Amino acid sequence: MLKKYSSIAQMQQESSRSDRFLFAYRNNVYDLTHFVDDHPGGRFSLQTFKGKDLENILFNASIHRHQPSILSTLEQYKCGIIEAKIPQDSKSKSQAATTSKPNTTQKNEKTCKTQLTDDKTNRSNITSKSKDSIQQHSNLLSIESNQVKKSNLKQTSKTKPITQAESIIAESTKTIKSKSDLNILNQQRLQQTSQIQGSSSLISIVSNTKNSHLSPQIIQEEDESQPSPLNNAQKSEYELIPEDNLNLKVPILNYSLTGYLKLKLTLKN
Numbered sequence: 019m020l021k022k023y024s025s026i027a028q029m030q031q032e033s034s035r036s037d038r039f040l041f042a043y044r045n046n047v048y049d050l051t052h053f054v055d056d057h058p059g060g061r062f063s064l065q066t067f068k069g070k071d072l073e074n075i076l077f078n079a080s081i082h083r084h085q086p087s088i089l090s091t092l093e094q095y096k097c098g099i100i101e102a103k104i105p106q107d108s109k110s111k112s113q114a115a116t117t118s119k120p121n122t123t124q125k126n127e128k129t130c131k132t133q134l135t136d137d138k139t140n141r142s143n144i145t146s147k148s149k150d151s152i153q154q155h156s157n158l159l160s161i162e163s164n165q166v167k168k169s170n171l172k173q174t175s176k177t178k179p180i181t182q183a184e185s186i187i188a189e190s191t192k193t194i195k196s197k198s199d200l201n202i203l204n205q206q207r208l209q210q211t212s213q214i215q216g217s218s219s220l221i222s223i224v225s226n227t228k229n230s231h232l233s234p235q236i237i238q239e240e241d242e243s244q245p246s247p248l249n250n251a252q253k254s255e256y257e258l259i260p261e262d263n264l265n266l267k268v269p270i271l272n273y274s275l276t277g278y279l280k281l282k283l284t285l286k287n
């Protein structure tokens with residue numbers, strides 16, 4: 019007949035009050051009073067752990083060698099059972115938890131559904147707003163592109179005369195490849211200007227020195243035979259092509275402008 023113990027403490031109390039060697043192992047109580055003298059590890063080791071739980075002793079590698087016979091030997095001395103009773107408070111708490119589960123899940127489901135609908139409405143609002151903002155941006159972009167086109171047209175119309183003059187100067191300078199070419203070109207220019215003006219004067223823009231050419235001066239060479247302070251190469255560099263020679267009917271402002279461009283181009287060389 020197995021005795022029922024409410025707890026390990028009750029078993030320990032009974033073991034301490036008597037000469038019996040009671041031990042607990044997995045909710046069972048074992049009386050090893052008659053085994054103490056047969057224990058291979060001696061009486062003292064069992065006496066030390068009298069009334070204790072054998073859970074961490076029986077199969078502890080530092081104490082026993084995990085012999086399967088230990089459990090069979092132990093079963094021969096079984097004398098009681100420990101009934102671990104669940105307290106009433108914890109019982110009621112657990113019951114309450116089980117009964118309240120469906121309510122909480124229902125509430126959670128409802129809140130999730132409402133959150134989902136809110137999210138959907140928020141998303142639709144955000145997408146409509148983003149569409150409006152994109153439309154506004156596209157309108158602004160089209161307006162800006164029109165403005166840019168207009169400004170580009172204005173710029174091209176402004177720069178057209180300059181580019182024309184530049185191209186003419188470039189074409190004329192392309193032909194100047196050697197000193198002989200320079201001489202021939204200068205002679206041709208002199209002849210043309212003498213025919214037009216009826217004299218041997220040549221209008222040219224010359225800077226006094228290479229470092230002070232930012233403000234070009236218009237000088238008049240009275241005679242062709244007079245030695246020029248510049249040699250042929252230098253002369254060609256600073257010389258301005260006359261307007262009649264360029265076949266351009268431009269006002270004096272454009273004339274000086276083309277001269278300045280020529281000067282600027284030759285200085286880079």
Ligand code: HEM
Pocket residue numbers: 050057058059060063064067068072075076081082083084085088089091092
């Ligand atoms: C109360 C706790 C116990 C303690 C502290 C304990 C301690 C020991 C020790 C120190 C040894 C010697 C090991 C060696 O010489 O290498 C031993 C051997 C042994 N014990 Fe225990 N023992 C306990 C309970 C038991 C119980 C309940 C049984 C069996 C029902 C048991 C069965 C054996 C056997 C069969 C051996 C010899 C073989 C082996 O070392 O595994 N012991 N014990």
